[in-house]
Amino acid sequence: MDQNIYIIRHCEAEGQSPESTLTEDGFNQANDLADFLSDVEVDRVISSPFLRALQTIQPFATNKNIEIEVDHRLSERILSSMHFSDWMDKLEATFNHMDLTYKGGESSNDAKKRMINVIHDIVTSQSKNSVIVAHGGVISLLLHHYDQDFGFKEWKGLSNPDVYVLRLSSISSNIKRIWID
Template sequence: MTDIYLCRHGRTTMNVNGLLRGRLDPDLDLVGYTEARELGELLGGLGLTRVIASPLGRAVETARPIAARAGLEVETDDRLLDRAYGQFDGASSDDVVEEYGSLDAAPGVEPAAEVLARGRAVLDELAADPSDGPIVVVSHDAVIRRLLDALTPTPTHHEHVQPRTGCWSLLRHDGADWELLMADSKDDPVETALAVRSVHHEPVFSSGQLAQ
């Protein structure tokens, strides 16, 4: 069994201003550093075996407090990078959508299917080599949202997860299937797990396998 805490990096000023971060590397702002510290307090004591992050600074800086509390080093993986927006890195997302109808339609933007494929490859590799404890993966909205959407059973049940900065989602692989146990939380994962078990006795979402 493999448990993965999938975390979005802490807030940056570009998040506040609605600008596409992409491959740009803005620093965390004061709220972002607080979110990173809180993730470290929430997740760092769970007996983690690995902490893996996108190589962009906002993801690495978010991962560091988690890894430090767990006594681990932050590993990086380019497949966890934010979506490549090309010429639109740094542009207003609203302006791009207004001009082209959607980010997907804007010229030169990395296709959504490719974003999902590289994120999924990381998860599948981790599931293929189970560890003795949970793993933290720190990435970006564009990657996390597509992974969580791929785990959603039906659009009407949970149409789109919009991960907030500094939040975690819990994925579990039992050797055959993926389950999305919790999405977009800032709560204590131990207390959350107890509440879910006592109320639902089942995962929040179960997809069978990641959508193709």
């Protein structure tokens, strides 16, 4: 059975904490996203527990009368428990060295494995069309799994929101950006 998984990065948010809410523009983007996806029939909507992810997909879920499943594996990864003035350089290094881990943080490979496990669970559930809502860091690692050319530079190019569709069949997989800024 062919399956489609819509991978959505959350809309514009006030901050990075799990409790950060969407901005006013972010709430407008969430409504635009619901309109953009209005023709998509989905079996499941699965979201990061972070408030900004839930708020991003709520208008769509409400319009489709579908329950949002919360999955902690879709949470953004923690680069480190320490503050780095050069955090962007540190992050880039984790794209080049996937097992690199900073104090209190998670390696790119470990975060990618979390995301792949979510995809595996969706595939085995036989859901034809699913939506997952997560964060730029973990989404970019998932995209890298399906497209080795997707890296740090492409992560920097992600928008809020952003939408990719992962098409899976018994013989192939393909990933494509479908969001239009």
